[in-house]
Amino acid sequence: MTHIVGTVQPVAQPVVIGPDSGLPPTSANTWLFELDPGAPPPGGIKFIIVHLQNLNLPANNSVEIDLGYDKDILTATNDFDFWSRPVNLAAFPNGKVPIRYITNGAATGGVTLDRFGRGERHAGDGDPTSNSNCDPFLLDANYVEPTFNTSLFCATPPDFENADCATAGDVRKTAAPSAGMIVHIDIAADGVTEIVSSFSGTLVGPDLVLTTAQLFAFAPAQLQSAAIIFNYATTCAGARPANYAGQFHRVKRIAKLGFFGAVDYALLQLNVPAAGLGITPAAMRGDVPAAGEQIFCLHHPEGAVKRLSAKHTAFKTVISADANSIVADLDVASGSLGAGLFDAAGKVAGVLRGGSGCNIEFFPTATALDDIGNPPDEPTFRDVMIVLDRSGSMALDGGAGQAKIDEARDAASLFIQLVQSDGPNQIGLVSFSTAATNPVDFALQPVNAANKLALTGPAPFTSGIIGGITVDGTTSIGSGLAAARDQMLLSVNLRSILLLTDGLQNTPPNIESVTGLEGIEINAIGFGAASSLNGALLTQLSEVHNGLYVRADDGLDLKKYFALAFGNIFAAGALLDPEGKLAAREVAGKPIKFNVCGEKTITIVVGWDKPGQTLGITAKTPGGASVTAGTAGVQHATGRTWAFLRIKLPHNGERNGPWAVTVHRTGEAEPVALRYFVNVIAEAGTKFVRWPARDRYFTGDAVNPIVRLVGGGSGFPQKVKVSLTVSRPTASAGTLLTRARRPQPPSARRGDTIPARQATMLALEKSSRKPLIDYAEHRFDLSADPAHTKVAARSSGLFGATMTDFLNVEGTYTFHAVATYAYGKDCISSRELQWSVEVDVGVDQEKSDVKITTGAARPDKTKTITAVVIPRDAFGNHVGPGRPDAFTVTGTPGTTLTGAVRDNGDGSYTVAGVIDAGVRKPGIVLARPVRCECRASSRPGVRPRERK
Known part of the structure; x- marks a missing residue:
């Protein structure tokens, strides 16, 4: 539209x-x-x-x-x-x-x-035969009609009229002043050209407007170009009213936004005069209207003066309605998007979000009100609990010669030092093994210098509470989550959990049994090889709770992902995220260039893989000035294997333009070859986020990794390009295990149990001296086309690409999205986002082997059966041994299964059963586990309800 x-x-x-x-x-x-x-x-x-x-x-x-x-x-x-x-x-x-x-x-x-x-009058974007006429100051004594795009009409000429035609005392006359037109800067269908566009909205509070969410990026900052006019209307005959004076009011911010799945609404807060607007707001209806109820719509089609649909001589009626959609045959056009659907009592019952001729769809206000139940205050501050695995397996090598727990200490201390002190943010820590620490290691408390010192000790931040964590015992992830939840029961800030684990849960309480996590964002980091993790469960946990899952191969990855988690939780994400190598003979790396465009602070984070070495950071401003840890006004810290530099902008008058960062050696240690990463974390400005997706993935699924670019205070950017690199496994672990035929028994590490499947994978890796699974990278360009985002408005900031048959092997898929964009000609910047999903084997009946042996008849004339199955997916990948949870088995009519599925250890599974008398051919059905298409009720950016 x-x-x-x-x-x-x-x-x-x-x-x-x-x-x-x-x-x-x-x-x-x-x-x-x-x-x-x-x-x-x-x-x-x-x-x-x-x-x-x-x-x-x-x-x-x-x-x-x-x-x-x-x-x-x-x-x-x-x-x-x-x-x-x-x-x-x-x-x-x-x-x-x-x-x-x-x-x-x-x-x-x-x-x-x-x-x-x-x-100006302008031809339509989708229909060049149409011609708008947005004339909010009514420069012509008699308004000149647009040439409408008729694709959304049910009748020609359309069944609408100037709103003034409603008679005095009529509910439609009374409701009309609350309807307004919003003008803003948008992006044309080419995805590049800036245009002026308009849509509709309804005043529902003294300073609140209800409209569609489709035209806004999900940002808590001001919407830079949006303004609304309420008195843009002519007489019934189309003449300019006497003493007409059009006046716009600036949109101050998004007070509340719901935009995922079927949800589509936005509450915009206005800057209003001290005396108010002088308009009676429309009430929002709290229930869904029934089919047959009388309704009408007030809107501004093609930027035209205020229109009433249908004409005042008759009401239209609801065709169908449920909690997600109200359908009516009202005539609307481009520019009507966001308009209010009113009932016969003058209450707003829905928000126009799309449709087709004779079937216009509105999102119900009843469902919006349920979501709006939280106060529409702008969320700013966070309560974060770090949940750290200290089970026995954390004593193993983390991939660079250091124990996993030491790598975890470094990563956690980096995260804690990155959080800025002396604000409303709070932080806490709980570790877990067989059970969570009780009381927790560090209760949720304000972030300040004293509490940081208690957690990490002084530089290099390896002591304190973090440094005192010891490893032993089994793995109860659920106990850690429950303890973190209990620390945030009274939180009024947004709540987040940052979870680190290196293994499989093997001791209750399990993740699935922990309740009360609704409204808590959970970001999960799996540390180590995929063979030692339940990546599918961690994927599901983070997806359901509006967070991200990533898998860190080694300690360097771990520090990087903790830094990126800081950017995603507390800031606007990463400007860039490269990795590099420094040879022993090299003093400094090559300059890494990046662009700043409107950010208020940049935090440059560097991590390296070997303790005993130290790297410094030098940033170059657009004007060529050097910024180091010694520069006045710059915040900095250096840990055992990390350092960061925080620069508030403008710095000595410089902000926008090309910057560069160089990593160089410091200290007197004998230099050795190093691997390192550089993150540039942005505060304020544009944000890059993952769009909610399904919470469990199987081979054979179509996947669309939709991301969203969220405009900051300067509105939505232009010249946006989004690319995606996906690291995909090259082989099936289940197939490799089936073919290897070298099953290992469960093993124990410092009291932690390693299941047989994972023990076998670790043994195979050890014998081959390389990872069991290799990965290959695949590159895609993401598109804002509605065919790939399922959203009508290109300026929604969504970018996606539907991939069929891409998930063709089980394992960890890591996604790395990069967005480049501009504000104007010269203000250029970027954002990067990484996440992982674990793809499970999607069992396929036709590709699986099933062998059923029938036993002797029993006295009741039933017969026993024994079924041996070798489950595979549609691509021929084996489930492999140790995964009876990867599929379900049921009997066909007349076949009843009588026992649990038994793992034979070679990729096959046995199950017993009986067949009824007279049944000639027994049968069983293999299927995937039920997918839980569920999501936490609190959305990203929504303040939790205050708890009494």
Whole structure:
């Protein structure tokens, strides 16, 4: 339903306004520039939206943009760029928009005017025969109708009219003032070109507007370009009302957003005048209307004046409705998206989200209200519990000659030191083996210098509580989760668990039995070879609880993933995430380049694989200045095998542009070859997130790794490209184990039990001196096309690619998505995101072997049977030994199974049963385990309910 109501025009030469321009003031303390939009397009200029960037407003300096009905005033609290509300160009006799830079307390500063939105009649994006007319200031005495895109009409001409046609006292007349039109900067169907677009919304609170979620990135920051007008309406006959004065109100932020599965709504908070809007908000209906109920819709099709659908002479009725959808045959068009569906009492019952002619779909407000049950306050702060495995297997080598527990201590201390002190964030620690520590190792407490010292000790942060953790015992992951949950029962911050485990749960309570985790985001890191982990269970745990699962091969990976987890939990994710090698003779690595575009802080994290060596960090600003740990105003820390540098931006006046980071040796130790990683973590600005997916994967499944680019304070970026690299196993573990025929018994490590399947895989790896499974990388380009995202609006920020037959072998699949984007011509940046999923064998009846032996008849004329099965998937991969949980077995009619499935240790399984008298041919059915398509009720970015 994308449409165009204007274009974005570049300024021929960007203009600096203010002292930084080098020009003298035009009056006392004031630099005035008047934007001349140039020759008008056919049909004239309807409005202007001014874009300013590189805001430099020290002290009490400010910028004023005259709108013709109000002023937009910018101060140091504004972000690095800014879109104005629509300007009524006709209010200025010379046809130019006044922009003033005013100094107050500082003699320096400036802003740059680089482009502007221009409202105009424009051909449609999807239907070039249509032609919009968004004229919010009603420049023509009689409104000129658009040429509508008719694809969403049920009748021609459409069954709608100017909202003023409803008679006085009619519920439709009373509801009409609450309906509004939102104008914003969008992206055209080509995914690159900036356009001006519009959609509809409804006032449901003194400063809250209900609309669709499809056109917004999931961001807690301001929506830079969005503004709403409520009085854009003509008389019934289409004339401009007497004393008409159109006025827009800025969208301040997203107060609440629901956008996944069938859920589609957004609550937008407005900046409103001190005296209020003078409009009675519409009430949101708390139940789903029944089929046959009378309804109507108020909307702005193609940017047109306010319309009532159907005409006031009759109501339309609901065709069908349930908790996820209300369907009606109302006539709407592009620009109607987000409009309110009203019932006969004037309550909003739904939000328009799509559909087709005669079948328009609305998302029910009743379901939205259930989700809105949490207060719509902007979530900012976190309570995080680190849940650390200290079972006996953590004494084993972590892959680089250090014990796993030592690698875990380094990674956890890095995470703790990265969290900034003296804010509302809280952190705690619980470790587990046969049971969780009781009391927990470190109760949830505010992040401050004293608590960090208690947890990690002084530099190099290897002592404290973390350093005192000892390993022994079996593995009860559930006990660790339950203990972490109990620490957050009274939390009012967002709640997160960061789980690290290196093995299979073998002692209750198990993960599946732990309740009360709803509303807690869980990120899980599996440490070690896939053979030692239940990756499928960890995938399911993180997917259900809106987190990410990753598998770390060694200690270097572990530190990297802890750093990335910090970025995903507390910041806006990673700008980049490369790895490198430093030969023993090399003093420094090659400079790694990255771009900054609007970020408020960057944290450069470096980790290396060998203790005893130390690496330093040098960053280069766009202007060529060096920033090190010794630079004033920079935060830094160095651990045993990691270091970080935190730079608040702007740094000495520099922020946007190309930066570089170089890793170099420090200290006096004899140099050895090192592997290292570099993370650049971004605070504020654009965020890159995983879109909710299924919680269990099988071979043969189609998979679509949808990601979402979330615009920050500057709105949604342009020129977006998203690539994906997937590391896929090259062989089936089940098949290798079946063919090897070298089963090993269960083993024990410091009291921890290693099951037979995992013990066999470890033995095979040891004998071959290499990992059992190799991996190959596959590259894909992700698309914003609705065919790949299942969302109508390209500006939703979703990118995906449907992959069929890609999951063709079981094991760990690691996904690495990279997004590059721009704001304007020169402000370029990137985000990276990594996650893993564990794919299980999807048992296929036709590819599996089943051999049934019938025994002698019993006195009741039934007969015993013995079935031996060799389960495989559609690609011929074996389940292999040790996995009776990987499939289900049931009897065909007349066949009853009487015992549990017995593992024969060679890839085959035996089950006993009986067949009824008269049944000639017994049979059994193999199937996959039931997939739990469930998800935690609290969404990412939703504040948990306050607990009494």
